[in-house]
Amino acid sequence: MIQANQLRKSYRTKRRRQTTTVDAVRGVDLSVTEGEIFGFLGPNGAGKTTTLRMLATLLDPDGGQAHIAGVDLRANPAGVRAVIGYVAQGGGTWDEVSAREELVLQGRMHGLSKAEAQQRTHAALQAFQLDEYGDRWCKTYSGGQRRRLDIALGVIHRPKVLFLDEPTAGLDPQSRAHMWEEVRRLRSEGMTVFLTTHYLDEADALCDRIAIIDYGRIVAEGTPEELKRDISGDVVMIGLDEPTTRAEEVLKDKRYVLKLESVGETGLRLYVDAGETAIPHVMRELNDNGITLSTIALHRPSLDDVFLTKTGRSLRES
Amino acid sequence: MKLLRDTWLLYQRQLLLMWRSPIWLFFALAQPVTYLFLFAPFLQKALLPMGASTIQDAYNIYVPGLLVVMCFYTGLFAGFGLVAELRMGILERARVTPISRSALLLGRAARDVTAMLIQCALITILSVPFGLTVPLPNLLVAYALLTIIGLMAAAISYDIALTIKNENALGSLLNSIGQPIALLAGVLLPLAIAPVWIQKLALANPFSWATNSVRALFWGSLTDPVVWQGTLIVSVLAVVTVLLSVRLYSRNIR
Ligand SMILES: Nc1ncnc2c1ncn2[C@@H]1O[C@H](COP(=O)(O)OP(=O)(O)O)[C@@H](O)[C@H]1O
Numbered sequence A: 001m002i003q004a005n006q007l008r009k010s011y012r013t014k015r016r017r018q019t020t021t022v023d024a025v026r027g028v029d030l031s032v033t034e035g036e037i038f039g040f041l042g043p044n045g046a047g048k049t050t051t052l053r054m055l056a057t058l059l060d061p062d063g064g065q066a067h068i069a070g071v072d073l074r075a076n077p078a079g080v081r082a083v084i085g086y087v088a089q090g091g092g093t094w095d096e097v098s099a100r101e102e103l104v105l106q107g108r109m110h111g112l113s114k115a116e117a118q119q120r121t122h123a124a125l126q127a128f129q130l131d132e133y134g135d136r137w138c139k140t141y142s143g144g145q146r147r148r149l150d151i152a153l154g155v156i157h158r159p160k161v162l163f164l165d166e167p168t169a170g171l172d173p174q175s176r177a178h179m180w181e182e183v184r185r186l187r188s189e190g191m192t193v194f195l196t197t198h199y200l201d202e203a204d205a206l207c208d209r210i211a212i213i214d215y216g217r218i219v220a221e222g223t224p225e226e227l228k229r230d231i232s233g234d235v236v237m238i239g240l241d242e243p244t245t246r247a248e249e250v251l252k253d254k255r256y257v258l259k260l261e262s263v264g265e266t267g268l269r270l271y272v273d274a275g276e277t278a279i280p281h282v283m284r285e286l287n288d289n290g291i292t293l294s295t296i297a298l299h300r301p302s303l304d305d306v307f308l309t310k311t312g313r314s315l316r317e318s
Numbered sequence B: 001m002k003l004l005r006d007t008w009l010l011y012q013r014q015l016l017l018m019w020r021s022p023i024w025l026f027f028a029l030a031q032p033v034t035y036l037f038l039f040a041p042f043l044q045k046a047l048l049p050m051g052a053s054t055i056q057d058a059y060n061i062y063v064p065g066l067l068v069v070m071c072f073y074t075g076l077f078a079g080f081g082l083v084a085e086l087r088m089g090i091l092e093r094a095r096v097t098p099i100s101r102s103a104l105l106l107g108r109a110a111r112d113v114t115a116m117l118i119q120c121a122l123i124t125i126l127s128v129p130f131g132l133t134v135p136l137p138n139l140l141v142a143y144a145l146l147t148i149i150g151l152m153a154a155a156i157s158y159d160i161a162l163t164i165k166n167e168n169a170l171g172s173l174l175n176s177i178g179q180p181i182a183l184l185a186g187v188l189l190p191l192a193i194a195p196v197w198i199q200k201l202a203l204a205n206p207f208s209w210a211t212n213s214v215r216a217l218f219w220g221s222l223t224d225p226v227v228w229q230g231t232l233i234v235s236v237l238a239v240v241t242v243l244l245s246v247r248l249y250s251r252n253i254r
């Protein structure tokens, strides 16, 4: 649904006759399939917004190509606009108009007739649970309500692809959960959703596939599961009632154990490919050799571990 | 057709916004009304060289200048609204729709001109008790001319706003170009009482021609040559500046 090859963008800023160049995006390749929620994860300033704005025809790429729903981004931006919806990081509503008025105007800006725009507005207010506030002015809305209105505005013309820039930044946990539900509902209606986020849990829980971007380059791409498995696999933590020497003997040559470390006197850390299949093997093996397990736990790497492995920094800190 | 439809659509939205926060009218009128009540009465003597033998005459000379300066300044500060909408992300949102780019600007411009005409009407009505008299046809022609003046000032303001895109810099820049142009147009004091070299300099100022036209109309002479001359000058300039800002705008926001 979205194909991008080597997208690039630099900003030139002039200050006191000195021109500085920021290479915001340095060759981004992306491939997003129809009907998925694709997450673009990266710290602030990584180039997420810049990439998104290029894909949404708002910014001319310095280089590279992209196709959205088969339409060439650079040759036919108007064609791309017809199939996409875009919701900016900061939204974009007037303070002293109501959600209903904004939605009708948005529909009409897309060329709908008044009656049609009103009909879709009615449906959108219900779908996004805004009808209770539909006639209040936007400036009275909570962060979550305002964000839902932003998305409703972005999809009033029923686009095939929706671009969401940081849809839940700054929202409280409840509003975020609500927003995730809305995004999933849009997917279930067949929409392809491309969203940016700097929240690890959002990328993990909401997105079907993600790409991690850092300093304008993609450093990893895949499903959250794949990414996490790729870096280190899972870790099985074992606690014993006895010193670990015997258990180490038993386990160290097993095919599914990639690496083995002892932790203190009676603890063992096993690096394995897939924890859920390794655990039964480990338990049986130890049991057969008469070693008693006191505890066993599975630690799965988080996306932060992925980011750490790929960039040497933690996303939480950057 | 699409341009008209889209412009009308956005003009309606702009009117709605104007209607919902009417405080702008208070700020726009505060200064002209003060001038009207406190300044104008002293002017009869100063306006004698222009033929003001009574207080009514003085108002007939003074009010047109006041209207011109009001349209000029309202227009000149129209760029602020544009920059604010840029900052609020309104234009970003509109840009991903197929709406006409020119309509986005023209809808705003129509709103700004409407605001000017409302101010002009209020000032005219307030001046009647002081003895302002003006034939209706002349008044209508004068309003048409004021519309063009305001549109031109607004277009200049949009051009500058789109170039510098910074509300603070915009404020000081507009103030510093607004003052001399307004003075040279003789809007508050007629240039007939100014030194000759200033009068010559004023000939190069289109707003000066416009002011003289509006004054002639209020003085009752629809056929004074300065009326068509002034109208022609500001019309041509208005077309040029509006086209320029539409182009700048479309390029800016594509
Ligand atoms: N208009 C601009 N002018 C100059 N630099 C910019 C501009 N917009 C973004 N940048 C820079 O480009 C880089 C990427 O920014 P952005 O795409 O907004 O990142 P993100 O959305 O991931 O936080 C940052 O270093 C930012 O400072």
Ligand SMILES: [Mg+2]
Binding pocket: A045, A048, A049, A050, A089, A165, A166
């Ligand atoms: Mg961003």
